[in-house]
Amino acid sequence: MKMRIITLLLVALVSFARCGEKEEVIGESAVSETFTNPVWNGADPWLTKQGDDYVYCYSANNSIIVSRSKYMTKKGELETIWRAPATGWNKNCVWAPEIHYIDGHWYVYYAAGVSGPPFIHQRTGVLRSKTEDVFSDYEDMGILYTGDNPDDPETNVWAIDMTVFEHQGKLFAIWSGWKEQVDTDATPQHLYIQEMENPYTLKGTRVLLSSPEESWETGGPLNLNEGAEVLKKGDQVFVIYSCRESWLVEYRQGMLQLNDTNADPLNPDNWTKKGPVFQGNSAVYGVGHCSFVKSPDETEDWIIYHSKKSTEPGWNRDVRMQPFTWNSDGTPNFGNAISAGKPINRPSGEVEIEQTTGE
Incomplete structure (x- = not known):
């Protein structure tokens, strides 16, 4: 009887150990070390890193939605932080x-209009969080004046895709707009730049920064410069922007480089244009409107960019991401769009974050 009890105990211990080993292996294998594109549906991806969190911002159904996550490749908790009003200049086409x-x-820069198509009413507005929490309530700071005569608000001009950046202690805005x-x-569409008095007020008058003039940014039915985003490395400043037609496979990325860190960014002569610096291929169509972030360990x-889901004209797009490197002259090397x-x-x-947290 004693021998039988000992045998049963040994069997139980071995079974328990094996169960433990099996669970441990399953736990490790559940954390994938790779991912594949596309990461999710959508367009105009804006991903930024704040501390250890990645904040992703996008529009859907005339609302603005924010995700906060420890991961670049996975959305986290979601919250709709703003919905378009029933009336007013920004009631549609967010x-x-x-x-x-x-x-x-937190400041949100977005484009909206009274109606569309045709999309002739687009202007740029600003929202401001009431606290440091990205999920706090937001107040509408109003519409930005993006024309040539700030004293006459009625002369405001079409503007989309605004981004902001700090340089030499000053805040600047860049956006895509019409000349009139x-x-x-x-x-x-052209790129304009203007200094800001504060994050919700432009200062002075707009400056024409870039027009679609080069052979690689023209040639289709409509010449566009849009979706400008600022990329910095050390004291170098770059503006990566989209050109050609957003609904065609030829949509691609150009680059403006500030010639010197002490140069005035409001002087177009202080910028050098190069391109295309990132474009589609036989498997990835019409890459555009990007944002840039560091990996969790900052190395x-x-x-992060969007591409077309097919070669057919239209705006059916998804979001992708991939690492990039730097050339010996300090300029970015985005490589080839990954299939x-x-x-x-x-x-x-x-x-490592997922293995540690188990989430």
Whole structure:
């Protein structure tokens, strides 16, 4: 009887050990070290890093939604922080929001209009968080004047895709706009830059920074410069922007480089244009409107961008991401757009976070 009890105990202990080993293996294998593009549906992806969190901002159904996550490749908790009002200049066509943390508040820059199509009413507005929490309530700071005569608000001009950046202690805004207000959205778009008095007020008058003039940014039915985003490395400043037609496979990225860190960014002569610096291929169509973040451990640079789901004209797009490197002259090297379904190593440090937290 004693021998039988001992035998049963040994069997139980071995079974328990094996169960423990099996659970441990399952736990490790559940954390994938790779991911594949696309990461999710959508367009105009804006991803920014604040502390250890990644904040993703996008629009859907005339609302602005924010995600906060420890991961680049996975959305976290979601909250709708703003819905378009029933009346007013911004009641419809909410496009391409960006969220920036400035002096203790989150600021959202977005485009909207009264109606569309045709999309001739688009202007740019600003929201401000009431606290440091990205999920706090937001107040509407109003519409920005993006024309040539700030003393006459009625002369405001079409503007989308605004981004902001700090340089030499000053705050600047860059956006895509028309030279003058017209009655057709089949109108060339240019990049404008302007200093800001504060995060919700432009200072002075707009400056024409870039027009679609080079052979690689022209040639289709409508010449566009839009979706400008600022990328910095050390004391170098770059503006990566989209050109050609957003609804075609030819959509691609150009670059402006500030010639000297002490140069005035409001002087167009202080910028050098190069391109294309990132474009589609036989498997990835029409890459555009990007944002840039560091990996969780700060050792890698990543580009987040959208691409078309097919070669057919239209705006059916998804969001992708991939790492990029730097050339010997200090300029970014975005490489080739990676095909859908091809395994990509997760951003450096992301696997370790998941293994530690189990979330």
